[in-house]
Every structure is written in structure tokens, then in C-alpha cells.
Amino acid sequence: MALSGVHKDRGELRIHESLDELGTDLADYIAELSETSVKERGVFAIALSGGSLIGLMGKLCEAPYNKTVDWAKWYIFWADERAVAKNHADSNYKLAKDGLLSKVPIVPSHVHSINDSVSAEEAADEYEFVIRQLVKTRTISVSDISDCPKFDLILLGMGPDGHVASLFPNHPVLEANDEWVTYITDSPKPPPERITFTLPVINSASNVAVVVAGEGKAEAVHLAIDDVGTDCPPLPARMVQPTKGKLVWFLDKPAASKLEGSQFSE
Ligand SMILES: O=C(O)[C@H](O)[C@@H](O)[C@H](O)[C@H](O)COP(=O)(O)O
Numbered sequence: 449m450a451l452s453g454v455h456k457d458r459g460e461l462r463i464h465e466s467l468d469e470l471g472t473d474l475a476d477y478i479a480e481l482s483e484t485s486v487k488e489r490g491v492f493a494i495a496l497s498g499g500s501l502i503g504l505m506g507k508l509c510e511a512p513y514n515k516t517v518d519w520a521k522w523y524i525f526w527a528d529e530r531a532v533a534k535n536h537a538d539s540n541y542k543l544a545k546d547g548l549l550s551k552v553p554i555v556p557s558h559v560h561s562i563n564d565s566v567s568a569e570e571a572a573d574e575y576e577f578v579i580r581q582l583v584k585t586r587t588i589s590v591s592d593i594s595d596c597p598k599f600d601l602i603l604l605g606m607g608p609d610g611h612v613a614s615l616f617p618n619h620p621v622l623e624a625n626d627e628w629v630t631y632i633t634d635s636p637k638p639p640p641e642r643i644t645f646t647l648p649v650i651n652s653a654s655n656v657a658v659v660v661a662g663e664g665k666a667e668a669v670h671l672a673i674d675d676v677g678t679d680c681p682p683l684p685a686r687m688v689q690p691t692k693g694k695l696v697w698f699l700d701k702p703a704a705s706k707l708e709g710s711q712f713s714e
Contacts, residue, residue, distance in 0.1 A: 455673055461673070471505075478601065482518065491521050501659050519552050520555055524544070524558060529562040579628060593691060616632070621644065630646055654692075
């Protein structure tokens, strides 16, 4: 059974015995948010990341979700993308297409991938423009406290260094506040050129989920969630603090193994 708890200002923590259990809980969570959003707004605007996240979302392609989720109302975006061709093994679009989007009845015109035939800088500008158009028509909602888009759900993974999307520790990209989408050309995780949502966009979402598995990330999970003082600059994952939205951490036990654990109940 999963342990769950609420950290006073780091959101809800859901800690799972196995990746199988994590995958089921994640699929339930996404399916519920989709249902609520479709009821309230008629659409579900969801942003994906790359990495192990897509594999962990695999249960959405199986019963009951493949039949019960209102896939036709989904609009798909990417919180970050690598500047490579869409058919390249490193492409986050390809990862999601092969692992999820090709297996469920998503409307192809609702899939808003990043242009792979221009520079990372141009692709970031273009992607922001596309998002602006969809905010105007309210396919993507708008934040009531800033002019930022308010995605119904942004799904993030986290690296062992605490990066989320393509927001890396000690990188100037963490200070990008004027753009919704920006780019980097020196990613410490290959490939070097990437496009990413900025922190203001991530923190304007209605829901943000950070999905993290494996012991190699336990220290970063501890630094991102526990009260560790202010001596070091906060990890990017710690800077994920939705202003009005809800933050949920999906962890397996090894990833949660360095958390100060008093806040949990079965
Ligand atoms: O394109 C990317 O590289 C990602 O979006 C990135 O932020 C990823 O989510 C983390 O690096 C975690 O990746 P893993 O779950 O594979 O460790």
C-alpha cells in the first residue's frame, strides 16, 4: 500500500512500494484530472516531459483507461523538448508518440509538438506563439494572477541533479521570467540544445506532478522536499511551487529513502 502525506509547503507526497503501484496511481490521478477538466472546461491541456515518465504512464494505454478517458478532449504539449529531429531516438515527441500517443485515440491536430526544423531559439519563440493563440481561445486556460498560461496538468520528471524539464541547477535559465518558453544550448544532460517551459509557466499550472523513481535520485528528492535550510541555492525541483495550483510527488520507496519521514500515513 502507498504511503501518503502532505508536506507543509512542498505539496502532496505519494510513496509507492513498486513501480507497478506507482504506475497505477499515476494513471488514476491523470484520468481523474482529465475527467474534472473536461467537465469544467470541455478540454484537458496536458504538458509532458521526457525520460522515464512516459514509461511510467504506460497503464493509461490499458483497460480501463484506454476506454474511459475522453481522449478526444486532450490537447498535448511538452514542458521540454530536445532540439533534435522528431524521429530521432532522443526526441521527447517520439518517446511520447511511441509509448502513449499512438496507442490511444488522440486527435492528431491536438498534439502540439515543437518545430524540429528551425533553431532551438526559433522553436522556443514559435512554441510560445502557438501557446499564446491557444490561450486566446481558452483551449489552455489563463492564470488569474499573471498573464501566464494555466495548463490543467504539467508532468515533470527529475534528474539526480534536481533538474526538471530543461531547467538545470545554477543555470541562468532558472531566472527566465519574461518568456513562457525558452531555450538552452549547453544542457549538462545530452543533447545540449533544448527548449523548455520557464518556471513562471510551470508554477501557474492548475496541477503539477513530479514523478521520480530510483535510489540515485534520493538525495535530490530530500533536497527538493525536506527543510534543508538556505545555505545552498535551491534545486530547480524545489523551485516548483505552483502559486495557486496543486503539487503532487509520485515517488517509489528508493527515491523516497532519504526523506525525513514523520509526515506519512498508510
Ligand atoms: O527531456 C528531458 O531530459 C526531460 O524532460 C528531463 O527533465 C527528464 O524528465 C529528467 O531528466 C528525468 O529523466 P529520467 O526520469 O529518465 O531520469
